[in-house]
Amino acid sequence: MDIIKTAAKNGAFLAPLAGISNLPFRLIARSQGCSLAYTEMISANGLVRKTAKTYEYLKTCPGDRPLGTQIFGADPQIMAQAVRIVEDSGVDLIDINMGCPVKKVIKTGAGAVLMKEPVLVGRIVDVVKKAVKIPVTAKIRSGWNRFSINAVEIAKILEDCGADAITVHARMADQGYSGQADWKIIAAVKKAVKIPVIGNGDIRQPQDALRMIDETSCDAVMVGRGVLGNPWIFKGIVDACSGQQVNYLPDLEQRLKMIENHWEMESQIYGDKVALRSFHKHILWYTKGLDNSSRFRELAGKLKDKESILHELNEYFRLLNMDRS
Ligand SMILES: Cc1cc2nc3c(=O)[nH]c(=O)nc-3n(C[C@H](O)[C@H](O)[C@H](O)COP(=O)(O)O)c2cc1C
Structure with missing residues (x-):
């Protein structure tokens, strides 16, 4: 076929x-x-x-x-x-x-x-x-x-x-x-x-x-x-x-951008309210295994609006960046 x-x-x-x-x-x-x-x-x-x-x-x-x-x-x-x-x-x-x-x-x-x-x-x-x-x-x-x-x-x-x-x-x-x-x-x-x-x-x-x-x-x-x-x-x-070197994992900036783009698409297609509910699991998956993610993940579960979650997400990634530089 x-x-x-x-x-x-x-x-x-x-x-x-x-x-x-x-x-x-x-x-x-x-x-x-x-x-x-x-x-x-x-x-x-x-x-x-x-x-x-x-x-x-x-x-x-x-x-x-x-x-x-x-x-x-x-x-x-x-x-x-x-x-x-x-x-x-x-x-x-x-x-x-x-x-x-x-x-x-x-x-x-x-x-x-x-x-x-x-x-x-x-x-x-x-x-x-x-x-x-x-x-x-x-x-x-x-x-x-x-x-x-x-x-x-x-x-x-x-x-x-x-x-x-x-x-x-x-x-x-x-x-x-x-x-x-x-x-x-x-x-x-x-x-x-x-x-x-x-x-x-x-x-x-x-x-x-x-x-x-x-x-x-x-x-x-x-x-x-x-x-x-x-x-x-x-x-x-x-x-x-294709036999190329496998180097696929994103850096922090690309990961953060992906999360924001994905959420934006969810909001545009299903509306903010539905997206807020359905996107929570994606935030947990995207941040799984990152350094010190447990505090952010716990906090994200308690926050009730998109702006606060995005603010905390950006703050978490800023600190991660500082730790790595
Ligand atoms: C949350 C979840 C939802 C799934 N929904 C479907 C589905 O709608 N239709 C389907 O054929 N398989 C479904 N599956 C099975 C997956 O398509 C896949 O066959 C399975 O996860 C094994 O692949 P993996 O080991 O790469 O995860 C689902 C699996 C999970 C974990």
Whole structure:
């Protein structure tokens, strides 16, 4: 599939991250070399019922390309209606979530519980493929649990039913997000299918991406938590993959500028009030591990307005700069 192949040559992919991979986050990731980004998972039911909150997740702009929109659901007919809505919103590809382990999702038969339903997986992809012209991909787990590691079986079904690419998050559903990802599963899926395979799980440093490609032969890598507070990882991956010296971490001035730009974008797109609430987690991620950050982080949690937080942030960075000079 051209979009995936071209994007794979140009950099790494940003994972769908619920509550995180919104429009400003994707634009920030792209500014550092992310070559394909995904929305967070969007309910097929919500789209069909036209819930306002669900439509918010479709928000995009011309700079937000190429874009994959991820949907979750279990009823093939509803999903077919939902993906037509998504296609009309002008995105580049549709990804089907077959990996979310959250109770609220799996109790509806969607997400990772689909790993236990190979026949339904086939039907969903078949129906969805027929409903749209844009590429359809799926994001799967290694299996439901260690007694049912079936990523290869599911991948072959996906390929047979017309999926254009597969992302493998190499953890079992019952692991949630803990424990180590087993990249051997990605390698096994890559061997078993001809469509592009995107590897995911535990890329925390640019060199991890190189190692994943080397160990699994995957066509592209997708980064999840490694991007939190660290969008620069994409630049590092581009450098690592092109054999250049990897020197990607920003200096203090660049880090502060990134935080301010990111927040400004959140404010412009969602309004000051929403941004104030949603940006707190980003401040914690961006300042994690910096010298003496605990006092600032504690203070930022108590402050209630943007001006005071930005003032304290600037003050904290000024002191950091003084310490380092
Ligand atoms: C907070 C959070 C939200 C997530 N939301 C989604 C989601 O909406 N759709 C999805 O397919 N995976 C979701 N994931 C899983 C990630 O896309 C990714 O597969 C996982 O974090 C493993 O990659 P990593 O080890 O690089 O973080 C989420 C993970 C986290 C931590």
